[in-house]
Amino acid sequence: MSTNRQFKLAQRPVGTPTRDNWSYETSPVAEPGDGEFLVRVRYLSLDPAMRGWMNEGKSYVPPVGIGEVMRAGAVGEVVASRHDGFAVGDTVSGLFGVQDYAISNGRGVNKVDPKAAPLPLYLGTLGMPGMTAYFGLLEVGKCQDGETVVVSGAAGAVGSVVGQIAKIKGCRVVGIAGGAEKCRYVVDELGFDACIDYKTGDVKAGLKQHCPDGIDVYFDNVGGDILDAVLTRLAMHARIVICGAISQYNNTTPVKGPSNYMSLLVNRASMTGMVVFDWAARYGEAVTQMAQWLQSGQLKSREHVVEGLQNFPETLLMLFNGENFGKLVLEIDEPN
Amino acid sequence: MSTNRQFKLAQRPVGTPTRDNWSYETSPVAEPGDGEFLVRVRYLSLDPAMRGWMNEGKSYVPPVGIGEVMRAGAVGEVVASRHDGFAVGDTVSGLFGVQDYAISNGRGVNKVDPKAAPLPLYLGTLGMPGMTAYFGLLEVGKCQDGETVVVSGAAGAVGSVVGQIAKIKGCRVVGIAGGAEKCRYVVDELGFDACIDYKTGDVKAGLKQHCPDGIDVYFDNVGGDILDAVLTRLAMHARIVICGAISQYNNTTPVKGPSNYMSLLVNRASMTGMVVFDWAARYGEAVTQMAQWLQSGQLKSREHVVEGLQNFPETLLMLFNGENFGKLVLEIDEPN
The missing domain is CATH 3.40.50.720 (NAD(P)-binding Rossmann-like Domain)
Known part of the structure; x- marks a missing residue:
């Protein structure tokens, strides 16, 4: 049985986030319940918006609660499923959070084609x-x-x-x-x-x-x-x-x-x-168009991939220091 | 022959305008040239925007130049005319400036009906x-x-x-x-x-x-x-x-x-x-509608009338001190 590594929000940051704002925890991987599936996260999206989600108060999404797994966009593979719409082996994108494994009920989750584009692209130009x-x-x-x-x-x-x-x-x-x-x-x-x-x-x-x-x-x-x-x-x-x-x-x-x-x-x-x-209903239209432009070479994409879940706190800061070059993505290393 | 009293911009203000920013001058009233007419100003409109016009630099209208008569909206009567479109006795509104008499070629000037509404209203709700x-x-x-x-x-x-x-x-x-x-x-x-x-x-x-x-x-x-x-x-x-x-x-x-x-x-x-x-082409539509609302009592208008051209510098400041109550208008006293 595997272990799930997680970064949870321990304190709300004042200014630039520090290691103390996070608590790193491990726990056994959960089993999906009825209508749920288990995702093994492969790549995490690191976005400037994440800094806002760490703050208290009203915004366009609720803040991440203290003690909750940090919210993050991600792509991964379904590794167990009790959900009719998602099967083991599916590649999916969604807000799976800063962890190795996520349980999902499928809300806000999209299947992506791992053969059509490298996975990090689904967190960047196609995300x-x-x-x-x-x-x-x-x-x-x-x-x-x-x-x-x-x-x-x-x-x-x-x-x-x-x-x-x-x-x-x-x-x-x-x-x-x-x-x-x-x-x-x-x-x-x-x-x-x-x-x-x-x-x-x-x-x-x-x-x-x-x-x-x-x-x-x-x-x-x-x-x-x-x-x-x-x-x-x-x-x-x-x-x-x-x-x-x-x-x-x-x-x-x-x-x-x-x-x-x-x-x-x-x-x-x-x-x-x-x-x-607000445009979620029209993402499909945009993905189709962007994929065409990528294929024709009119649109180029660059990803900045850093490896290792453990490096999450420092990697996030690269955004604010302007150290990333293209879409910043954290590749999750093989958990244990 | 009458005298024309004028307030000209002498210096650009730093902060709140002072008396020193103005030069008060008198000169003989000019004669209208061909295609021009002479307006005796009756009421001046005092507007917050005038403060911006006193500053140097690019804005939505050119600044008032040093030595120029201060720009101001006004209503008055045509007292001499060599312009086919405007006759002696016409009541007109336009940017006649802070003075007793203005020469105009008719550009930006509108005739108003002095029987339909008190003149200050043409500088406020109908202006x-x-x-x-x-x-x-x-x-x-x-x-x-x-x-x-x-x-x-x-x-x-x-x-x-x-x-x-x-x-x-x-x-x-x-x-x-x-x-x-x-x-x-x-x-x-x-x-x-x-x-x-x-x-x-x-x-x-x-x-x-x-x-x-x-x-x-x-x-x-x-x-x-x-x-x-x-x-x-x-x-x-x-x-x-x-x-x-x-x-x-x-x-x-x-x-x-x-x-x-x-x-x-x-x-x-x-x-x-x-x-x-930007809506100048549609002022007519708005004036018609507003006049109806005024007549039906759905729209009320209040003017704050101060008398005396000489009081222009201090009266303008009432806007910034919040001392006016309704549309601030300067009534021009009988020149000499």
Whole structure:
């Protein structure tokens, strides 16, 4: 009989999460009850949103409770089943949590084809980040042929897809990313028109240079000073998609609101928040389209795979330090 | 021959405008050239937006230049004309500026009927503030029957009309205003469902009490802490109309951005800027509708009239101190 290793939330973090916020526990693997199945987790998705789930208070999903297994998207294999819809050997994606084995009743679980794409892709371009990019850019940002699209976190799981879809749709695309290597990747490999390195460059000046007609759509993953810089360069009727604000998630001081928000008035612009779950009924449409683009080579995907469940706490922090390059995924090592 | 008294912008203010920012000058009244007419100004509109026009830099209209007559909406009478479309005796509204007499070529000037309504009404409910309320609430805020609408500056020229139109449209309406007298007026005379006195009350607690199902539309005239408080109480898919931010106009420190803007994400909400000029082609439709509502008593209007061109600098400041009650208008005394 196997052991299930789990990371549970022990304390709510103040600022950057530490090891003390987690309790690492082992227990025997549970048996699925009637209408349930058991998943052996293979890859965990590490997402900036996870930091928000660790906080108390009302948000778009309930917080992870103290003592609960940390919520995380994952792909894995069904290894035991008493559920009519899922059989042993099925490959599935769902919110299985930071553990080796998860019991599921099938809600929110999708079968994926392990032959059609490498498993980590189902956590990236063909998973939540890809869905977020697709619906956020097309349905909230409503980018049009010939417009200028700016995206922050441009080398990340969401941003890299946003920029590539915008290129496919005929937009001029300017990324914002941290470091020369990421910027080179975004321009040379993904085909963005330009990329501004926020670590060494002046973002405002870069936007002025690369967006001479202003910014029509800004897809914001970071918030903070970069959002404020973008606000100074909006085109008339610009749309800002608020997808995330990673620069603010570990704040111990109040969030920095966008001081230049009155640019929304001057430019008759809008700022709209999005949560990908609202488009769940249309994921199929997006996955089909994205898979086609991946196959034709119009869309490229990059995963940053770290191995070992034990490395979860430190690996999660890579997101906030900008250390990941592409979709950050934790590969679960063989449990015992 | 008459004298024209004028207030010109002498310096750009830092913070609250002072007398030194203005130069008061007198000159002989000019003669209209071919295609022009001369207006004797009767009432000047004093608007929060004027503070923005005094600043340097790009905005939705060019700044008033140093040495130029201060821009202001006004109503007056045509007293001399060499323009085919405007005859002596016509009553007109337009941006005639802070002076006794203005030369106009007719651009942006509308004839008004002095028998249909008192002249100051053409600077308030039947003028820019009324148009701003009408199109901002209905076209940007898109309020629907049964929704909860919150408006700041509720006793002001724009806010009082926003709230009344929202009531006509079947919404629950909560105002935010400064002082018990304004709050009483808004509830007892204008028919708002509730009003929160931001000077003595806790705005967050008031919103919680009066908007139990959250806020569907927030019409923002003030920005600052009140905008932040509203953000904590949004309903799903809420719309925030950014019309102004009077709390921030005299800042000498950077504008306070809305720290709670991530509530837009949690609630899939939007924040959209508006400038009334974009609806100029549809003013006629709004004036007709508003005049009907005024006549039927569904819409009430209140003007705060101060007399004397000389009092312009101090009267303008009443807006920022919250001293006006209803639409603030400067009545021009008989020049010499």
